[in-house]
Amino acid sequence: MESLWLSTAPPVPSDPFIPSAEYDVVVAGAGLTGLAAALLLARSGQKVAVLEARQVGAVTSGNTTAKVSLLQGVQLSTIASHQGADAVRDYVNANRAGQDWLLRFCRDHGVDHDIRTAYTYALSEKGRQSLEAEFSAATAAGLSPQMTLETELPFEVSGALELPGQAQIHPLQALAALAAELQAAGGTLVQGIRVTGAGKAADNRVRVLTPSGSVSARHLVLATGIPILDRGGYFARLLPLRSYAMAHPIRGAVPQGMYLSVDSPSRSLRTARVGGTDYLISGGNGHAVGRHPHPQSLVEDLSRWTTHHFAVADPIYAWSAQDYEPASGVPYVGQVPFGDGSIFAATGFNKWGMTNAVAAALALSQAIAPAAEGDGALNWYQPKLSSRDVLTAVRDNAEVGLEMLAGWASSLAGADESAPPEGQGKVVRKNLRPVGICTVDGEISRVSAVCPHLGGVLAWNDAEASWDCPLHGSRFAADGRLLEGPAVRGLDRG
Numbered sequence: 001m002e003s004l005w006l007s008t009a010p011p012v013p014s015d016p017f018i019p020s021a022e023y024d025v026v027v028a029g030a031g032l033t034g035l036a037a038a039l040l041l042a043r044s045g046q047k048v049a050v051l052e053a054r055q056v057g058a059v060t061s062g063n064t065t066a067k068v069s070l071l072q073g074v075q076l077s078t079i080a081s082h083q084g085a086d087a088v089r090d091y092v093n094a095n096r097a098g099q100d101w102l103l104r105f106c107r108d109h110g111v112d113h114d115i116r117t118a119y120t121y122a123l124s125e126k127g128r129q130s131l132e133a134e135f136s137a138a139t140a141a142g143l144s145p146q147m148t149l150e151t152e153l154p155f156e157v158s159g160a161l162e163l164p165g166q167a168q169i170h171p172l173q174a175l176a177a178l179a180a181e182l183q184a185a186g187g188t189l190v191q192g193i194r195v196t197g198a199g200k201a202a203d204n205r206v207r208v209l210t211p212s213g214s215v216s217a218r219h220l221v222l223a224t225g226i227p228i229l230d231r232g233g234y235f236a237r238l239l240p241l242r243s244y245a246m247a248h249p250i251r252g253a254v255p256q257g258m259y260l261s262v263d264s265p266s267r268s269l270r271t272a273r274v275g276g277t278d279y280l281i282s283g284g285n286g287h288a289v290g291r292h293p294h295p296q297s298l299v300e301d302l303s304r305w306t307t308h309h310f311a312v313a314d315p316i317y318a319w320s321a322q323d324y325e326p327a328s329g330v331p332y333v334g335q336v337p338f339g340d341g342s343i344f345a346a347t348g349f350n351k352w353g354m355t356n357a358v359a360a361a362l363a364l365s366q367a368i369a370p371a372a373e374g375d376g377a378l379n380w381y382q383p384k385l386s387s388r389d390v391l392t393a394v395r396d397n398a399e400v401g402l403e404m405l406a407g408w409a410s411s412l413a414g415a416d417e418s419a420p421p422e423g424q425g426k427v428v429r430k431n432l433r434p435v436g437i438c439t440v441d442g443e444i445s446r447v448s449a450v451c452p453h454l455g456g457v458l459a460w461n462d463a464e465a466s467w468d469c470p471l472h473g474s475r476f477a478a479d480g481r482l483l484e485g486p487a488v489r490g491l492d493r494g
């Protein structure tokens with residue numbers, strides 16, 4: 001399942017990896033966070049290298065729906081309930097800075113983007129009450145949304161919030177332009193090289209480890225989605241959530257605004273014109289990674305909903321992606337605890353990374369190089385964990401513990417090692433160890449079904465033909481290759 005964006009991505013050249021090279025800053029990850037931070041640092045005169053495990057935009061930034069919006073579902077009322085009104089104001093200001101920077105960059109570099117009105121809508125009475133809470137939080141933070149019953153949707157809503165002047169972009173065009181300017185400014189971008197760890201080098205520098213050798217830097221930025229080094233206790237405070245998207249060619253009049261529902265199942269809409277074709281992009285049906293028994297049914301459900309309500313053809317592109325929900329309600333951005341102040345991370349964007357990633361990049365680059373562009377708005381990046389957040393984290397971790405037990409227990413239940421039907425996978429017991437067996441394109445693969453991160457038992461994802469970890473969201477291809485998540489290596493043979 002490849003996204004519309006990755007299927008139509010401009011090529012991005014890769015630089016060679018030079019073992020033992022010395023940099024001012026190494027950035028791990030070439031999504032929006034990593035490339036924006038790297039460019040800001042390179043512009044301020046830093047010698048920067050980006051090391052990307054796969055290719056530019058391979059993970060969430062290339063599989064997003066790419067609304068660049070300050071109207072963010074119920075994000076602001078959620079932050080208000082966790083952190084209070086001042087935190088919402090700081091969050092909105094930082095996101096506005098991120099939005100302004102990204103849209104200015106798109107204008108200056110000819111990146112496709114459209115200005116649109118954003119809507120958050122409800123169908124139920126409970127949903128309408130959520131909109132009222134969001135309206136209060138947004139208004140207190142200086143935004144001016146309007147409550148309305150008038151939308152372009154072909155069904156009645158119980159309420160909607162609208163905020164004009166928001167935007168939608170082609171994220172891979174933006175990433176390619178960031179990469180090109182980074183390389184023109186003297187930065188290095190290496191694709192296909194995974195950072196596997198970090199240690200100390202001479203003169204208080206960080207040694208950045210990869211399977212092809214190490215490099216050193218004064219600072220390391222982990223822009224890897226979920227951080228790969230858990231020196232900040234991140235795994236216990238982030239819930240990985242996966243959801244689905246598809247692009248349908250438009251056959252008649254469709255809504256031109258950007259829509260998001262507050263009721264469950266979540267629904268998201270936007271349009272995109274790519275290569276002369278107009279698409280309606282629908283999204284939703286999110287769930288915790290590795291914890292849905294039949295993800296393909298969610299793809300089919302989303303497609304049915306879209307073709308039922310809108311004048312569109314069957315989808316040409318369908319894809320899915322994950323982002324990380326923070327227990328504190330706000331992203332974690334800043335120095336990693338116990339990293340001697342030289343390692344930084346940015347995570348927990350809760351599906352609002354188009355503005356948050358750039359806001360994080362502005363803050364991180366200025367913290368590393370005070371001469372870098374930015375507005376010094378680091379104060380929203382120091383979330384306090386309230387007792388309620390601790391309870392949320394405890395609940396999420398209790399669920400992680402139960403998933404761990406359930407995974408090991410169910411894997412011990414079956415020992416039938418016969419190959420499953422095409423497109424299917426199963427976990428069976430072999431010498432008391434869980435083994436994953438799947439059939440994809442006629443090829444049968446047998447892999448260890450134990451996640452090399454912290455030992456979760458993997459589940460088969462029939463939408464992506466992948467092995468997904470229900471604990472912290474690492475994902476692996478049918479043959480065991482690492483796709484994403486905090487793990488730094490693939491699966492052993494089964």
Ligand SMILES: Cc1cc2nc3c(=O)[nH]c(=O)nc-3n(C[C@H](O)[C@H](O)[C@H](O)COP(=O)(O)OP(=O)(O)OC[C@H]3O[C@@H](n4cnc5c(N)ncnc54)[C@H](O)[C@@H]3O)c2cc1C
Binds near residue numbers: 031
């Ligand atoms: C379905 C979906 C829809 C969304 N829609 C929106 C939206 O409409 N608007 C919005 O604002 N936000 C949206 N988001 C959120 C947004 O897309 C993300 O928050 C944002 O893209 C995250 O960017 P990132 O650079 O931090 O992470 P990523 O894009 O995931 O980049 C991380 C990069 O690090 C690389 N990497 C990982 N490990 C290593 C390693 N060990 N060494 C080297 N490289 C490594 C990965 O390969 C990857 O390229 C959505 C998210 C999802 C899941």
Ligand code: FES
Binds near residue numbers: 451454
């Ligand atoms: S991702 Fe942590 S155990 Fe699998």
